[in-house]
Amino acid sequence: MEKVLSDKKAIFLFVFPAFVVFAMVVIIPIFFSAYYSTLDWNGIGKSTFIGIQNYVNLFVNNKDGFAMAIKNSFLVAFFSVFVQVPLALILALVISKGIKGEGFFRTVYFIPVIISTTVIGQLWMKIYQPKHGMLNKLLEIAGLDSLQRNWLATPQTAMASVLFVIIWQYIGYHMLLLYSGIKAIPGDIYEAAEVDGATNFQKAARITIPLIAPMIKVCVTFALIGSLKTFDLIYVLTKGGPIHATEVPTTLMFSNIFLQNKYGYGSAMSIFIILECLLFTVFINKVFKAESITY
Amino acid sequence: MESAKRVKEAPGYQVQSSHAPKKSKFGIKNIKAYGEKFILLFIAAIQIYPLLWLIMFSLKSNQEIFGKNPLALPQKLLWGNYERALLDGNIGRYFINSVIVTAAAVVITSVLAAMASYGISRMKWKLSGTMLMIFLLGMMIPMHSTLLPLFIFLKKAQLYNTYVALVLPYIGFSLPMAIFVLVGFFGTLPRELEESACLDGANIYQIFASIMLPLIKPAVATISIFTYLSCWNELMFATTFVSRQEYKTLTVGIMGMVGQYATRWGELGAGLVIATIPTVIIYISMSKQVQKSFTTGALKG
Numbered sequence: 074m075e076k077v078l079s080d081k082k083a084i085f086l087f088v089f090p091a092f093v094v095f096a097m098v099v100i101i102p103i104f105f106s107a108y109y110s111t112l113d114w115n116g117i118g119k120s121t122f123i124g125i126q127n128y129v130n131l132f133v134n135n136k137d138g139f140a141m142a143i144k145n146s147f148l149v150a151f152f153s154v155f156v157q158v159p160l161a162l163i164l165a166l167v168i169s170k171g172i173k174g175e176g177f178f179r180t181v182y183f184i185p186v187i188i189s190t191t192v193i194g195q196l197w198m199k200i201y202q203p204k205h206g207m208l209n210k211l212l213e214i215a216g217l218d219s220l221q222r223n224w225l226a227t228p229q230t231a232m233a234s235v236l237f238v239i240i241w242q243y244i245g246y247h248m249l250l251l252y253s254g255i256k257a258i259p260g261d262i263y264e265a266a267e268v269d270g271a272t273n274f275q276k277a278a279r280i281t282i283p284l285i286a287p288m289i290k291v292c293v294t295f296a297l298i299g300s301l302k303t304f305d306l307i308y309v310l311t312k313g314g315p316i317h318a319t320e321v322p323t324t325l326m327f328s329n330i331f332l333q334n335k336y337g338y339g340s341a342m343s344i345f346i347i348l349e350c351l352l353f354t355v356f357i358n359k360v361f362k363a364e365s366i367t368y
Numbered sequence: 369m370e371s372a373k374r375v376k377e378a379p380g381y382q383v384q385s386s387h388a389p390k391k392s393k394f395g396i397k398n399i400k401a402y403g404e405k406f407i408l409l410f411i412a413a414i415q416i417y418p419l420l421w422l423i424m425f426s427l428k429s430n431q432e433i434f435g436k437n438p439l440a441l442p443q444k445l446l447w448g449n450y451e452r453a454l455l456d457g458n459i460g461r462y463f464i465n466s467v468i469v470t471a472a473a474v475v476i477t478s479v480l481a482a483m484a485s486y487g488i489s490r491m492k493w494k495l496s497g498t499m500l501m502i503f504l505l506g507m508m509i510p511m512h513s514t515l516l517p518l519f520i521f522l523k524k525a526q527l528y529n530t531y532v533a534l535v536l537p538y539i540g541f542s543l544p545m546a547i548f549v550l551v552g553f554f555g556t557l558p559r560e561l562e563e564s565a566c567l568d569g570a571n572i573y574q575i576f577a578s579i580m581l582p583l584i585k586p587a588v589a590t591i592s593i594f595t596y597l598s599c600w601n602e603l604m605f606a607t608t609f610v611s612r613q614e615y616k617t618l619t620v621g622i623m624g625m626v627g628q629y630a631t632r633w634g635e636l637g638a639g640l641v642i643a644t645i646p647t648v649i650i651y652i653s654m655s656k657q658v659q660k661s662f663t664t665g666a667l668k669g
Binding site for chain 1: 404405408411412414415416418419421422425433434438439480481483484486487488490491492493499502503506508509510511512513514515516517518520521536537539540541543544547562566571572573575576597600601603604608618619622623626633636637640643644647651655658659662663666
């Protein structure tokens with residue numbers, strides 16, 4: 074038995090194919106990105122090594138909307154963590170009580186999650202369309218014509234319009250995760266609380282939420298990392314415009330590399346995006362650890 | 369069992385118990401329960417109405433879409449929009465490409481992940497833990513950071529503008545999650561299975577193929593759904609690694625359709641609906657399984 078399970082040739086044959094693909098597609102490119110980020114290179118001509126100059130340009134001499142991009146990605150992160158996840162938690166708490174139509178609500182809230190962001194983006198572009206879009210039409214019907222505007226083309230409303238769609242699309246995801254967490258709690262835990270006459274609110278605050286803290290952590294992590302990686306929706310809706318109003322680091326990286334051929338500078342951004350994701354993951358782990366001690 | 373128990377305890381049902389012998393239709397608790405229902409339905413409407421609106425305008429003529437009441441139901445179902453999107457809009461071609469790319473990615477990911485997970489979780493070697501760590505680290509790496517190096521690599525390898533240019537990166541980025549789920553699943557299977565097969569004289573490949581593979585089917589279903597969704601819906605790689613019409617997938621095709629059909633919402637809407645139909649069919653036919661695949665992916669993450 075031991076001999077069969079430690080057959081080196083078999084281990085190699087099982088693991089190596091997956092490892093090759095993974096290394097080729099995920100790991101090695103990261104090192105290349107790091108290398109490119111030290112170059113002044115337009116992709117066609119010769120490249121020159123310039124050390125950390127790209128990073129200096131990114132953080133210090135920046136004037137191409139990078140600050141705006143970071144601000145926006147933090148805005149997405151903030152709304153995802155402090156609006157989307159709490160709303161999802163309330164929905165999960167309410168529908169997991171065993172109300173009528175529990176399955177229906179769960180299924181309906183979740184639908185936007187599985188639809189392609191490209192389709193979602195195109196659809197909302199039509200919804201926000203100034204003349205014939207659903208939103209302005211609904212406002213007209215409600216007699217609120219004064220609120221009508223060109224939502225995605227106005228710098229003041231563009232980011233809010235994008236944020237709404239992001240929350241709309243993924244709220245069902247967090248709801249489902251939290252719901253499954255709540256459903257995994259054994260029912261008899263609530264019995265003692267019920268004997269003591271606890272209200273639903275007390276049960277949620279004192280029993281359910283502490284017990285699903287690990288799942289809340291997963292949601293917060295996904296929401297945060299997901300917002301730092303936002304690309305598709307903004308690329309489809311606004312491409313980062315108008316005048317960088319909805320720019321995020323990923324869209325800025327994309328346009329720097331593929332529209333302006335700044336391969337080195339764009340790579341510096343891509344390295345920044347990885348570091349940002351790692352940093353935030355560590356940060357969340359710290360926050361939740363600290364909390365579990367005080368509890 | 370549990371949910372049945374909680375159904376009884378839910379406030380809406382509790383109202384009529386001990387404290388309220390006279391059932392008032394307008395008791396405070398009842399109003400609360402109705403209010404709750406109303407809010408839930410309102411949110412459900414916000415989630416679903418945009419999608420219904422899309423289906424409606426995909427069946428309308430421009431006159432109707434831009435007419436007096438664009439929110440109304442279509443007067444006559446205009447299936448011609450779908451025909452034009454499929455043929456003139458090239459959506460049919462993009463659809464086939466998406467099927468090819470996604471199917472290849474799902475099948476190869478499942479096979480590679482099953483093999484690697486078996487090697488990592490059941491076989492005995494020193495670096496198995498390290499190997500698992502390396503794969504799991506991949507879940508943290510954003511696709512964006514590999515975009516340019518992959519683009520340059522695919523061009524140099526002359527894979528740019530082929531199906532492989534999409535299938536290969538999709539597999540690479542699907543593997544971490546797939547291995548994560550499968551390693552967890554292998555851990556729940558009893559050792560005795562392999563031992564008895566071993567005593568019967570089966571070799572390691574026979575054990576894997578005829579004993580393990582049939583057992584991990586549920587976990588493979590989970591990762592297949594996950595991989596399907598991420599590949600079918602992917603845009604950034606698809607728009608970067610393929611520029612020729614013959615190899616474009618649906619997401620890119622739709623982006624290209626936008627300019628051409630800027631003022632013809634019906635055809636564009638039809639294209640959007642066609643791109644979504646397979647996902648909706650999968651979701652409707654196995655919504656429990658789909659939802660499960662999302663929660664398993666998150667559980668130990």
